[in-house]
Amino acid sequence: MEGESHVAARCGGLSCGDYRNSPAGAVRGGRHTGAGIAQAARGQKLTDAGARQRLRIQAHDVSSPAIAARLQAVAGRIASWTFLVDTLPRGAVHTYPRQRSRIPADPAGDNMHRSVIPTLLALTAILATGPSLAAGPDAQAQRLIAELGLREAATPSSAIPDWRPRRVLVYPLSRKGIANEQYAAALRAVAGDVQVIMHEKGAVVPSRETLAGVDAVLGMCNPGLLKRADASLRWVHNYSVGMERCQGLSPAQQQQMTFTNNQRLSAPTIAEHSIAMLLALTRKLPAYQRAQAQAQWQRGISRSPSFGELPGKTLLVAGLGGIGTEIARRAHALGMRVVATRNSSREGPDFVDYVGLSDELYKLAGQADVVVNALPLTSKTTGLFDRRFFAALKRGAIFLSVGRGGSTVTADLVSALADGSLYGAGLDVTDPEPLPSDHPLWRMDNVIITPHVAATGGDSAQRSMTIAVENLRRYVAGEPLLNVVDIERGY
Known part of the structure; x- marks a missing residue:
């Protein structure tokens, strides 16, 4: 029969029933996902609420750099805690099953060490026994975060109310050119024990049965999804940048849910599309294209007024966010002077000559030869580009719209194009969408229309997959998410 002291030693100073639910017990019992360990820690009150689940583990006199390196790796894997490896003085010797550990001779702290040391050793063993946690961002994710300036939340995902990653529903990216098998494998590689359900039926709004017990969705946010989801849903990652369809939240969802999106991920592709439309308009390519379709050699087009x-x-740039910044970068490289507005501050990159607040739009419009609408659709931006705005522009300016069609009053845009106030327009978004076949914009020689596809092609699909996978890794591990959206502001 085991002695009481040996039982206490084996169970880390806790009763063995409590030990099985402790962080060390969670690890040794195989429940070593970020969610499992953090939940076990909360059960033993080992977390510090002010530090948001950060556990300080002081290791005794670590005998080799290899062990210290393993502990640091564990710290990277379970980022809802912080593991700090300190070298403490040599002290008393205490024996645990199959382990001989040297700990400080500190009677007052002995109970703490009895629970911490087995936890420390068990966590170290994760690396040797095949962890179910991803080790951190892969190289591609790290590169994108740095290059595009992706921002992580100020708080960890483990601070989301009732955070318990269990079931994640994922919409396919096949329309963006990513194979379902490739995407599913990448997601499951970082999900650990969390169930990943690929929603392959094609419905924009999954059934209630499909959504039952789902705490996270990677896909397209929409009112139907939010209405059918049960009380488990805590996180939605939206494949789009725009959040205007993420409507109909209940009061509980507004308080408990976190939203992320694809902001900045499609920015390089949209920026290239914007510059392509601009160059096409200045070189009158729409008119030449129409002549080509009729097999007509029309050199007279070149004698029409030139931009x-x-x-x-x-x-x-109206809206100096991720998309606006990439457009500004390319315009500057072409020798243009760039000015911009943004809602949050007057700060901007060096290649932007002046950044004004949103209320300076009309003043800056008077200086502009080209205007790019890169704004999200909110109550404040709906109908912003109207007759008054077009009247404030330099006569003969070019208008590009790659934000949302609802921010432009279409009838006022048609009038400005027809009377020569605008030289031309490049529209990837319209209001309404799709544009009716009898709409006058289709027949204007100085207009380019693309069907809301500026974000497609290029490398945007791969970036979307990389960050969706990275955000799932962070969610499971309890780390801060990337691209968190203020749902009230809409961006």
Whole structure:
């Protein structure tokens, strides 16, 4: 029969029933996902609420750099805690089953060490026994985070109310060119014990049965999804940048849920699309394309009024976010002077000559030869580009719209194009969408229309997959998520 002291030693100073639910017991019992360990820690009150589940483990006189390196790796794997490896003085010797550990001779702290040391050793064993946690962002995710300036939340995902990662529903990215098998394998590689359900039926709104018990969705946020989801749903990652369809939240969902999106991920692709439309308009390519479709050699098109070359002209970016910044970067490289507005501050990159607040839009419009609408659709931006705005522009300016169609009053845009106030327009978004076949915009020689596809092609699909996988890894591990959206503001 085991002695009481040996039982206490084996169970880390806890009763063995409590030990099985402790972090060490969770690890040794195989429940070593980020969620499992953090929940076990909460049960033993080992977390510090002010530090948001950060556990300080002081290791005794670690005998080799290899062990210290393993502990640091564990720290990276379970990022809802912070593991700090300190070298403490040599002290008393205490024996645990199959382990001989040297700990400080500190009677007052002995109970703490009895629970901490087995936890420390068990966590170290994770690396040797095949962890179910991803080791951190892969190289591609790290590169994107740095290059695109992706921001992580100020608080860890483990702070989401009732955070318990269990079931994740994932919409396919096949429409973006990513194979379902490839995507599913990447997600499951970082999900640990969390169930990943691939929603392959094609319905925009999954059934209630499919959504039952789902605490996270990677896909398209919409009112139907939010209505059918049960009380388990805590996180939605939206494949789109725009959040205007993420409506109909209940009061409980507003308080408990976190939303992320694809902001900045499609920005390089949309920026190239925008510049392509701009160059096509300045070189009158729409008119030549129409002549080509009719097999007509029309050199007379070249004698129509010219916009001129881009160097030295001013481009105004309305909405200096991720998309606006990438457009500004390319316009500056073409020799243009760039000014911009943003809602949050006057700060901007060096290649933007001036950044004004949103209430300076009309003042800056008077300087602009080209205007790019890169704004999200909110109550404040709906109908913003109207007759008054077009009247404030330089006569003969070009208008590009890659934000949302609802921010432009379409009838006022048609009038400005027809009376020569605008030289031309490049529209990837319209209001309504799709644009009716009899709409006058289709028949204008100085207009380019693409069917809301600026974000497609290029490398945007791969970026979408990489960050969706990275955000799932962070969610399971309890780390801060990337691209968190203020759902009230809509961006």
